[in-house]
Amino acid sequence: MNIHEYQAKELFEKFGVATPKGVAVSSAQDFEAALNKINTSAGIMVKSQIHAGGRGKGTFTNGFKGGVKFSPTKEKAIENAKAMLGNTLVTAQTGPEGRKVQTLYFTEAANLGKRPDGRDDEYYLAILLDRATSCPVIVASTEGGVEIEHVADHTPEKIFKVQIDPAVGIQAYQARQIAFALGFTGELFKQCVALVTKLYQFYWDKDCAMVEVNPLLVTQEGKLLALDAKVSFDDNALFRHPDIVALRDLNEEDHKEIEASKFGLSYIALDGNIACLVNGAGLAMSTMDIIQHFGGSPANFLDVGGGASKEQVTAAFKIILGDANVKGIMVNIFGGIMDCNVIATGIVEAVKETGLKLPLVVRLEGNNVEAGKATLANSGLTIVSGDTMADAAQKIVKFVNQK
């Protein structure tokens, strides 16, 4: 689960990680009052709150450029805010349809410190799971304010990593290693050690999947601040964090994916035209692959889990049919333990209930498969059977491409 920047920063503050002071607003009426709550003497940052990255370089569909704007005065901040709130922001990560900005974040602009070479004094800090070692890893770099992938490609020697032993947690020497690697001395060194330690505590205590601070910056006043904050949480651990669940913003999620999750379905929309309905994540992924292999284009990932009941299949068909691009459906079920005839009956009923008109190819395999195939064949519906995954994929691709 992802949260907004302003929510992440509120959590940072609770854990003692310093951020620029800010106020979130979701109505133009509140702009004035919000700006009065912060110190605007050095100017204000007006920041669109959407989950996708690349906001600063994004463009609104109304032509306004920039989802993050420095505003020297309150008047300018309100002008910028009015151009953003309620409008749709398109960034490199949102896709062409963009994301509607429903909340803005006003923050006190920081006086950026400068390095001897004149560049802004910005750093990078992140904590995530290192899959190779199954341990948390802290990633730090002196090159902040740019994408870390870019740093990794061009100057990998400027990325520093510290692996944390989960049995004992972060140690003081490890926080010092990072502060040394970033080149801090004196008061800033102490601030960095404290910030890294507290950020790790936050990552661990709240079951984060990833915490990323980019940039972490030094102000002219010599203060270390998390200027941006990107946080995601482990979905499997949300049961023990009701405070985090309360931060979920359903506006930022695909409504079809939310609907699917209510029926225990795992659904991800893609941009093709052949929908698929499969049991098991690995089989679902490879069903998408095989559709593409035979010249088709998958419209979604959909895993119905182990069950594939009539209710689930009906719900799945309704979700699939909500996608106007879909021109055909491939069902791929390996009914290892489930009775294929029960699944086939569920499919037939779901087709009747949803009034499905699109080509439907069903590949059933496993327990009692002959009875299942007979149920499909005798249903009076135009359901085509595929003998293998390859056969079913070729058939549905042919149907869809004929049109």
Next chain:
Amino acid sequence: MSILVHEKTRVLVQGITGDFGGRHARLSIDYGSQIVAGVTPGKGGQVFEHNGVKVPIFNTVAEAAKQTGATVSAIFVPPPFAADAILECFDADLDLAVAITEGIPVRDMVRAKRAMQGRRTRLIGPNCPGVVTPGRGDKSHGGCRIGIAPGYIHKRGKVGVVSRSGTLTYEAVWQLTCKGHGQSTCVGIGGDPVNGTSHLDVIKLFNEDPETEAIIMIGEIGGSAEVEAARWIKAHCKKPVAGFIAGATAPAGRRMGHAGAVIGGAEDTAEAKIKIFQECGISVAATPSDMADALLRVWRG
């Protein structure tokens, strides 16, 4: 021989009194596996009965192992309590813990995996279909089935199968069986980012197992476990290997059902992994329908 488990392996089931654990304990008993104990804290002394087989229930894993000689546990405990169940197996010094549970918090698994160091217990999973060593009876009856795989699709034979995914494993097993080729042992290592046993661990076991003559390795996007295994195979493996990687069409950064199946960087895409498989001499299946045939291109049976 087989790897990890064999026909006589004595198995206990943690969570046998739950719907999920109970259903699969019954199926394992029907398959002829030696389900000798159940563990549910607070229900010690009760008996789980199915088709005339009486399985005593114990409060703790240690007690169950001591009283029944069970050496392997099948874990069906709900996610919030599953890591605790895994740790209890380490403490009881079992040979093997197979965690079927899906949805265990990553932090819990990070801790459990750390606690596993220096212990003799091997962990398979979590979020996995389990382990099957097929039996020699009709429809492979009499084998050791730990987990949720359909038993009857198997056939005892010479191919080792290792995969992260359940249904893809069944797909490969069924293709083999339909073509007359049996399996030595089938291992589902699970779809989570932190798991107890890697592809490479299982490949090494197959490489040493005299009964296993050939191997099918099924992987997916995310992480570098398949790549690590492929490089080892190139350098050390004595047996022919076929491979398949799921997720060629998955968009970057999205979690595809399995928590571990997220494309992170350039090296963990399906395309990159397939290329490395080919460089390492693994016969790559172009589609999931082609897994058994990919093996038969490099192994005559």
